[in-house]
Every structure is written in C-alpha cells, then in structure tokens.
Amino acid sequence: MTNQTIKPFLRCCPICSNDEGEVLHTQSFSLPNEHPLPISYDVVACSKCGFVFADSSGHQKDYDLFYKDFSKYEYSKMEGEGLINDNKKLERTADDISSFIEDKSANILDVGCAEGDLLLKLKNRGYNNLNGLDPSSSCISYINNEHKIDAHVGGLFENLTSVFNKKEFDFVILTHVFEHIYDLSTAIQNIYSVLKDDGILYLEVPDASRYLEYYIVPFYYFDIEHINHFDEHSLTNLTSMNGFERISIEKKEFNVSEQNLYPAVYGLFRKVDKKNSLKICPNFGCKKQIKEYIKKSQKSNVFPEIDSLVDSNEEIVVWGAGSYTTRLLENTDLGKCNIIAFVDSDPHKQGSEIKNIKIYPPSILKKCSKLIVISSAIYSNDITKQIKKMGLKNDIIIIKGL
C-alpha cells in the first residue's frame, strides 16, 4: 500500500499492547466547554492484531470523569421512539441471556446497569439472584428502591471483590459497555476476579465490521464515547488473552429509530485457568470494512442545506447538541452559520456552551420565533413531533445531507 500512514500510538492497542499502527481517519468534535475528553482522535488499526480503535490522548481517568459528569444514561428520560426501541433491544438481550441460563437462582451481575431495565426484564423472567453495578448513585438507589434489586455504586476500575463483599458470580453481563472503556485489559481482569470458576461472561458491543452495511449518517459510528471498534475476532482475542474461552459468538441488529438498524455482536465466554489463555489470532477484516465505511462517509459528507444557511446568514436555533452536531461543526460549514442558540432535551448538556453559544432546554423556544434547524442523526422525527406537541410555529429545517 502506498498511502498508509503508520504512527506510534498515544494509547497502546487495548487488546495486544502493540504501540503502532495505521491511521484510518482523524475525527474532530466541537465539544461543550469544560468537556474532559480530547477534541479529536485518530481512528487507528493495530499493525499486530488488527484491532481498530480511537487513539485518544485522554486516559481512563478522563473517561471516568466524562461518565460521571456528562453521562446521558442517568435518568435518561428517553421519550417516544427512542424509548420503544431501547425497550425492544433489551427484551431481545434478556431473551438471548435467558436462553442460556437455565438455573433461575444463578448469581447474575449486570455491569453498567444504568436504571436497571435489563435486570428488571430478567427478574420478570424468573431470575431471583440479580445484582447491578453502575457509577451513578441516583441510578443505584432507583434500582434498589423501585426494582428491589441488589445494586451497588461502582465502576469496572474499583476492587469489585470488596464492592460485592467477596460475592462471586455465575454470570456477568456487559452490554454496550466495552466500546466505551479505555483500559480494556484491567477491566476484563477485574471481571475475571469476581466470576466463579467456570463462570460465564456475556459481552455485547457494536459490530464494527458492519458499520458500512448499517450506514446511518457520515461518521455516525465515530463519536466521542465509542473508542473501541470490535468485531467477532477482536472480541474473541480480548477474551482469550485474558483467561476466557469462547463458547459462542453471534451477530444481531436492533432499531435505534424507525428507519435505522444498528449492528451488534455478542458472545458467551467461559472463565478458565489463565494458564490456558490463548494467543491472539490477528485479523484485518474489520480494518478493511472500516476503511470502506470511511470512504462512504467522506463521499456523503455533503450538506446543501448548511451551505444555504451560510449564504442567507439567517439567525437560527440548532436543536440537537449531540455527537452529530459536534461533528458537523468541525467537518462542515455548520459553524459558519448564524447560530444564536443550541437546544437539547438532555439536562446534562443544558447550560454548557459549544463555540461560546449556550445550550438551552427546548422550553426556551416558546419565546423565540427564529428558524429551528434540527441536527440529530436518528431523532429528527422525535424532535419534529416534540415541536408540534409544544405548539411551536417556527419554520423548521432538518439537516439531512445528500
């Protein structure tokens, strides 16, 4: 290959610890002020094992801070479509898990359990020895009080043996957690330490080998939070390096909106003696897929509606201060538009500023007649409905691109 850029990593490969690889893409974001995470990173592929990840200049402590202060998972107050789709996704996961665990009294731990929705679905399927772990104390008290499920405040980087008072688990569940973790090997070692011998680990993550197949908007899958891009091979490599043997691995899809499916890969892995840990099997298939995905994103990163807004210089309010907007502000001319305010339903975002422009709750629009520009990868339908429900008469434009 002639145009490969090999560089030394800022963050060693989280699977094999190799320190160099190929740069596939550089992703930038316009982040709210005081945001703990870096404003850009390279998407890289490890030259040794093939794993694709964000070569972030941040560290685990920065990500811990981000999830503590900026997390959208705490009391997400998801509405409409988002809630229905999230519910369906968790029903499927609960079915997948319960088809594997016959013993209803098995000791089960859900790590990163948020408000306990998955645990509740397992409880409804008859499991009676359920435990949760989440860094958010308000989520944990909600689970303890509302769902009567034993849950503890904590994260993957604490001494889990003492958090759970030396309790060991038959089954540990991590759904859509590992794509967020900076230090994967410490995380999986900590899980190893609270599993019983022969205990089972259930891991579910986005399937990066199918980003292209489930294309949504340009660079959708490169957000500030998802810093590991797994496929079936890298998920297997991570676990086999750390004392687990693969039982099964499968793929699935779920709706993130009415129109959009999202690809996931999930596997069951049995804890074995670490002496039996296997070597990694390098695989570069995912890197190839992600390169194609990047090509398509680059080609589609064209937004005529943004160009018109720049030309007209009309004062606008941008509804949506999430990943889509933070990417558009850097990768398109959205930042050149005459934005007077951002609006977002997420209370964690309200009050912050992006590019010195404040983020307000949607209620501010009741006394504002400016053009509303909807900027959201998957929730534009929900936002349009909310605007109607609020009785707003403002003109609306949705940023869709070509």
Ligand SMILES: [Zn+2]
């Ligand atoms: Zn590697």
